[in-house]
Amino acid sequence: MKTDFVPITYFAVPLQKQLLENQENIRGKPYEDFFDPNLKIPDSAIQQVTRGPMDRRYVKTPSKSDISAFVKGEDVIQGSGYAMVDEALFYVQSRMLMPGITSEMMRWWFVWHQLEKERYTLWFPQAHIDNKVADPERLADTSLTFEERLYGNTNVAKEFIGPIAQEIAIHFDSPAALGADREILEQNGYYFSTSAWMSLTAAPETCMGLMFHLGRDTSKGFEFITQYWMGSHDELHRFPGGADAAAFLRSVGFETEALENLAFELSIHDLSEYYNLARILPKLYEKFAGN
Ligand code: ZN
Numbered sequence: 392m393k394t395d396f397v398p399i400t401y402f403a404v405p406l407q408k409q410l411l412e413n414q415e416n417i418r419g420k421p422y423e424d425f426f427d428p429n430l431k432i433p434d435s436a437i438q439q440v441t442r443g444p445m446d447r448r449y450v451k452t453p454s455k456s457d458i459s460a461f462v463k464g465e466d467v468i469q470g471s472g473y474a475m476v477d478e479a480l481f482y483v484q485s486r487m488l489m490p491g492i493t494s495e496m497m498r499w500w501f502v503w504h505q506l507e508k509e510r511y512t513l514w515f516p517q518a519h520i521d522n523k524v525a526d527p528e529r530l531a532d533t534s535l536t537f538e539e540r541l542y543g544n545t546n547v548a549k550e551f552i553g554p555i556a557q558e559i560a561i562h563f564d565s566p567a568a569l570g571a572d573r574e575i576l577e578q579n580g581y582y583f584s585t586s587a588w589m590s591l592t593a594a595p596e597t598c599m600g601l602m603f604h605l606g607r608d609t610s611k612g613f614e615f616i617t618q619y620w621m622g623s624h625d626e627l628h629r630f631p632g633g634a635d636a637a638a639f640l641r642s643v644g645f646e647t648e649a650l651e652n653l654a655f656e657l658s659i660h661d662l663s664e665y666y667n668l669a670r671i672l673p674k675l676y677e678k679f680a681g682n
Contacts, residue, residue, distance in 0.1 A: 403554035445472030553656025598630035
């Protein structure tokens with residue numbers, strides 16, 4: 392079945408200005424032709440995330456059993472959605488098919504884009520601001536496996552999620568260490584992962600979020616499944632500083648309403664950047680992967 396893509400036509404003023412700045416910064420880079428602000432996402436996804444929070448029956452917690460259920464496709468909606476898990480934690484999910492993409496291309500992208508901030512802006516020209524990795528030499532070291540280069544090598548991403556800029560520390564780790572069942576991942580063919588626990592740079596040692604990005608190669612393309620949680624929750628206490636998240640979020644006034652708004656904005660952000668990446672990656676890879 393053919394997917395109907397529709398253009399994203401609303402960007403808050405700070406994103407419009409960021410686009411102009413990013414456009415200026417990318418001028419002269421060998422990959423500037425790939426900087427294209429005409430983002431499109433499937434009409435079906437827009438319908439799903441703009442008609443309110445998803446059905447409660449399908450909302451997952453960050454527990455190991457819920458993560459396994461999502462990987463197995465049990466009690467899940469296809470596509471995208473967002474909702475509060477409870478008043479202190481939100482959930483966002485997406486399930487995408489990317490024809491023409493392979494896990495090899497995605498691994499390449501997750502190294503390449505982190506090494507120069509202008510590359511990061513290709514991914515979401517209106518929303519991405521800056522990107523730094525703790526140990527760029529390790530990330531670039533081709534004698535190591537992808538996992539050795541990425542895991543434990545924290546990425547700090549500054550980006551607009553909705554109209555507000557966030558600075559997020561993304562602590563990549565193996566999906567098993569984050570709570571996914573290794574056997575279930577393998578049984579279902581999910582060998583690609585860029586999953587992480589997350590903190591804000593304002594409280595870098597306080598886990599406030601968890602993200603699973605898992606992928607598998609299929610005959611129809613790359614299947615990419617994503618879950619995000621942000622806020623505070625007992626199940627996040629298994630990560631560094633997780634038990635301190637509730638007090639920190641209260642102290643900065645980041646509570647239910649702000650979290651729910653962020654959930655919706657993250658849902659749109661995720662769709663925007665991953666469908667855009669799926670559009671530009673095959674040619675980008677062809678041109679720059681060997682260089
Ligand atoms: Zn982003």
